[in-house]
Amino acid sequence: MARAVSTRRKLVVTVVAWTVGLLIFFPILWTALTSFKTEAEAIASPPSFLAFDWTLANYAEVQSRSDYFRHFLNSVIISVGSTLIGLLVAVPAAWSMAFVPGRRTKDVLMWMLSTKMLPPVGVLIPIYLLFRDAGLLDSRIGLVIVLTLINLPIIVWMLFTYFREIPAEILEAARMDGADFKSEILHVLLPMAVPGIASTLLLNVILAWNEAFWTLNLSASQSAPLTAFIAGYSSPEGLFYAKLSAASTMAVAPILILGWFSQKQLVRGLTFGAVK
Amino acid sequence: MRSALSLTGAAVAALLGTSVHAETISIATVNNGDMIRMQKLAGHFTAAHPDITLNWVTLEENVLRQRVTTDIATKGGQYDVMTIGTYEVPIWGAKKWLLSLDKLGPTYDADDLLPSIRSGLTIDGTLYAAPFYGESSMVMYRKDLFEKAGLTMPEAPSWSFIADAARKITDKSKEIYGICLRGKAGWGENMAFLSAMANSYGARWFDMGWKPQFNTDPWKQTITTYLGLMKDAGPPGASSNGFNENLALFQTGKCGMWIDATVAASFVTNPAESKVADKVGFALAPDNGLGKRSNWLWAWTLAVPAGSKKAEAAKTFIAWATSKEYIALVAKEEGWANVPPGTRSSLYANPQYQQAAPFAQMTLKSIQAADPKHPTVEEVPYTGVQYAAIPEFQGIGTAVGQVFSAALAGQMTAEQALQSAQALTTREMTKAGYIK
Numbered sequence: 001m002a003r004a005v006s007t008r009r010k011l012v013v014t015v016v017a018w019t020v021g022l023l024i025f026f027p028i029l030w031t032a033l034t035s036f037k038t039e040a041e042a043i044a045s046p047p048s049f050l051a052f053d054w055t056l057a058n059y060a061e062v063q064s065r066s067d068y069f070r071h072f073l074n075s076v077i078i079s080v081g082s083t084l085i086g087l088l089v090a091v092p093a094a095w096s097m098a099f100v101p102g103r104r105t106k107d108v109l110m111w112m113l114s115t116k117m118l119p120p121v122g123v124l125i126p127i128y129l130l131f132r133d134a135g136l137l138d139s140r141i142g143l144v145i146v147l148t149l150i151n152l153p154i155i156v157w158m159l160f161t162y163f164r165e166i167p168a169e170i171l172e173a174a175r176m177d178g179a180d181f182k183s184e185i186l187h188v189l190l191p192m193a194v195p196g197i198a199s200t201l202l203l204n205v206i207l208a209w210n211e212a213f214w215t216l217n218l219s220a221s222q223s224a225p226l227t228a229f230i231a232g233y234s235s236p237e238g239l240f241y242a243k244l245s246a247a248s249t250m251a252v253a254p255i256l257i258l259g260w261f262s263q264k265q266l267v268r269g270l271t272f273g274a275v276k
Numbered sequence: 277m278r279s280a281l282s283l284t285g286a287a288v289a290a291l292l293g294t295s296v297h298a299e300t301i302s303i304a305t306v307n308n309g310d311m312i313r314m315q316k317l318a319g320h321f322t323a324a325h326p327d328i329t330l331n332w333v334t335l336e337e338n339v340l341r342q343r344v345t346t347d348i349a350t351k352g353g354q355y356d357v358m359t360i361g362t363y364e365v366p367i368w369g370a371k372k373w374l375l376s377l378d379k380l381g382p383t384y385d386a387d388d389l390l391p392s393i394r395s396g397l398t399i400d401g402t403l404y405a406a407p408f409y410g411e412s413s414m415v416m417y418r419k420d421l422f423e424k425a426g427l428t429m430p431e432a433p434s435w436s437f438i439a440d441a442a443r444k445i446t447d448k449s450k451e452i453y454g455i456c457l458r459g460k461a462g463w464g465e466n467m468a469f470l471s472a473m474a475n476s477y478g479a480r481w482f483d484m485g486w487k488p489q490f491n492t493d494p495w496k497q498t499i500t501t502y503l504g505l506m507k508d509a510g511p512p513g514a515s516s517n518g519f520n521e522n523l524a525l526f527q528t529g530k531c532g533m534w535i536d537a538t539v540a541a542s543f544v545t546n547p548a549e550s551k552v553a554d555k556v557g558f559a560l561a562p563d564n565g566l567g568k569r570s571n572w573l574w575a576w577t578l579a580v581p582a583g584s585k586k587a588e589a590a591k592t593f594i595a596w597a598t599s600k601e602y603i604a605l606v607a608k609e610e611g612w613a614n615v616p617p618g619t620r621s622s623l624y625a626n627p628q629y630q631q632a633a634p635f636a637q638m639t640l641k642s643i644q645a646a647d648p649k650h651p652t653v654e655e656v657p658y659t660g661v662q663y664a665a666i667p668e669f670q671g672i673g674t675a676v677g678q679v680f681s682a683a684l685a686g687q688m689t690a691e692q693a694l695q696s697a698q699a700l701t702t703r704e705m706t707k708a709g710y711i712k
Contacts, residue, residue: 040549043524065312066334124346132352216339217346220354221302221331234336235307236464237519237539239527239549 028252034245035059042242058246066229068250075225075254077140078215079208082147083201086155089148091197094159095185099168109160112153120150120213131218138220146218147208154207155200162196163189195268202258202266209255226251299589300329301356304344306337306576308539310409310616311359313606314597320605321596328589337464348373351583356590360405362396362575362648366665369397369404375580375587376402380595388600388620390640393575396648396659405577406598409539410618412642413472413571414635415559416526416544417533418552421445421452432560435476435501435570438533442509445532454509456531457502460518461681463673468572468662469535470680471673474498476563476570478653481664481701486657486710488701490676490694499680499690506684515685527551535561537574538642541635542613558638560645566653572662573646575618618643668708675700 034042036054062068097105127146128137136142166189174188190197212227219228233240233247259266305311311334318330333355335343344358348368360368368374380386386394386403393410397403415438417429425444430437442454458469471481479494489495506514509532511525519536523543526534527550534540547553561571578597580590596602600622606615612632615623617639623629624640633639651661658664663673676697683693705711 040527043528045524045528045530065315125350128346128350128352132350137352137354216335217343220304221333224333228333228335231336231339232307232334234339235520236337237537238308238543239520239523240307 028256031245031252032249034242035249037242039239039242042245043239058242059250062233062243062246062250066232066247068229071224071226071229071251072254074140074143074219074223075209075227075251078143078147078223078225079205081140081144082151082208083155083204085144085148086152086204087159087197087201090152090155090159090200091185091190093156094163095189097156097160098163098166099171109157112156116150116153124217128217137218138222138224140223142218143215143223143225146214147211150211150214151204151207155204158200158203159193159196162193162200165196166192195265198262198265199268202262206255206259298327298329299586300331301586301589301593302331302333302354303357303359303593304333304335304340304355305359306340307334308576309614311576313610313614314408314602314616317602317605317609321593324596325589325592328592330593348581348583353581353583353585355581356584356586357593358579358581359408359576360579362393362573362577363660363663363665363669365397365405365577365579366399366659367667368579369399369402373582374404375582375584375591376404377406377580377591377594378403380406380591380598383601384595384599385620385622388622390619390621390643392573392643392646392648393619396573396575397577405579406594407575407577407619408598409616410573410575410643411537411539412573412618412639412646413469413536413561414538414541414638414642415533415535415561416540417557417559418445418529418531418555419557420552420555421532422557429557429559432569433562435562435564438535438562439501439505439509442505442533446509451530452532453511453525453530454532455505456511456517456522456525456534457506457514458518458522458536459506459510459514459681459684460516460521461674461677462518463663463670463677465518465677466681466684467673467677468574470498470502470677471662472561472572473502473570475568475652475661476561476566477501478564478566478568480652480654480656482656482658482705482710484655484657486705488698488705490698490701495694496690499683499694502680503683503690515681535570538618538635538639541639542633545634558635560638560642568651568653569642569645571642571646573643573648574662666710668704668710672701672704675704 033049035058036056037052038055041048041052097109131137131142136145170192171184171188174184179188215225215227216231219225230244230247230251233244305315315332315334322328322330340359344355344360346352347354348358365374389407390410393407394403397405397407415429415433422429422441422445425441427441427444438455444454446452446454458466460466474495477494477498479492479498480489483489511517511530517525519540522531522534522536523540525531526544529551541558544550544556545553561569563569578594580587580594584590598619600620603615603620603623607628612629615629617623617633624636630636646661648659648661658666663669679693679696679700682688683690688696702711
């Protein structure tokens, strides 16, 4: 009886999980399917799911109109660069907050998080003027700096949460064995926090990859990443849904593939310390 | 040996000379068919001007507007050529943020530009932007449905005819709706249509003292007519419909009439995209006999920001892209039906264009019927047919658009929507210092 209940429960959970998963994935699937339709088929009512004349014309046109690989390269440099620099700053910061907390550590953490609550458009003009004067407009360095700064609170918070799960006694033991600060972090703390760091890294690469406000406003032709690439295919006056879908598919494909291959690491990191 | 050396020296000098004088200009533009075509044909320009290289930044209209506004207001200097609309030109020109385009070369026939378009881009006698393509709005209708209902569309219909015809054509059981109109909130969405419609009812946004006029009878008639018509003969969920949504409805045969941008004519008559391509007729936007029709006027223009360090190269490009020669080039490469419309008188006198574009004369008449300097029955202190060319209008227009969209969705009555529009516009205009 117990086994029957368990099997039924397992079945229900599986069906619910698949349903939720498909619901979440459906918009991406629909975008990918639309990218292989003609513009007329893309707006057809009722829409056809698979029975349409498949075409690669949209991809060919998108590639002929825009330099995909330049945008892709900019996206890689900006997202990976900002995440690595963010980690470099955040690891010592999270270490100090997790293992040597002061009286105001919680306040500092809350303050860092509060910076994420400000609507970005509120600081657009001051940052634009700073970038103009520093010659950073339309530069990859400028975008790496701004994305590092806006994602830093999340990186620090995530690492802080992971580090707190690591027993301080292990670090103390390392210190008693003569490990200096550098060795303590590099050879003791980091190996134990690898799942957490990996998931922080992946999540921030995804966040930086998808960031559209700053990357659109601070870039022009040289540093424009894939967000600008997609923005070039949306039009309020003209039905170019198939081309827009092709551009969107090309833009999200790399990050989807990255997420697919690293999902085990990502889930392991995100659930790290959830169950003791 | 000596001659070889001198030849090499001359080549190096020539190369250096080229690199010293070569200039790269950045062009910010919107993603629509005509602009994409320009980008495709730009090789002809660079072949004729090897000393100028073009860098394109193509963005969606709203993103582009935010981007270029930030750049020009902060003198960021990111762009040498900006694609801007007739809304921005009077504001930016008056602030001297744009360079004069009065001298675009001896062969640039500025007198050939359509007067109504040119006047909207001219401030105190100076042309601040060159029109790339222009548009108005008109009625696009299904000739087969009209014939079936025993109706004949006049060339210049009235609102009462349009309303009657829309109700007669509607057959909701077959998903055929008599009229499709914009309902999606936004100053360039439903308010473009409603402001132009209000003009034909004798309404205006502001009186000469900048006092909002939503509490007047003409606005009440406008909104009541619009809501009633859409309730009886409009498609479901119309409060979410903008240009693209209505285009999709019309192209799939679900609209009897659609009043929108003249640029839509080329889409709905294209057999590759439209199921009703051979059944579409055109008429002027309706009026109420008050001397103003409900059609708007818009042009996408090319302008040079005052901060550009490559102004001469930018002007050379604009002179090419907005010239009669460019129109001829598009006609040669892509056919007459694909030339950018609505900017030059000579295009509408061209029999080849008239033949290729059956909507050409209606487009011209619609553009000529709009006067951005005198858009309303009564006098107004602003320029613009479907907008008031003041910096505050984008915010106010969108907020008012949200109220009218909510009324269309049935969330409030016409009376409540007008009261709300009046209150919020009065508040913003007082805050901005227009009302003392």
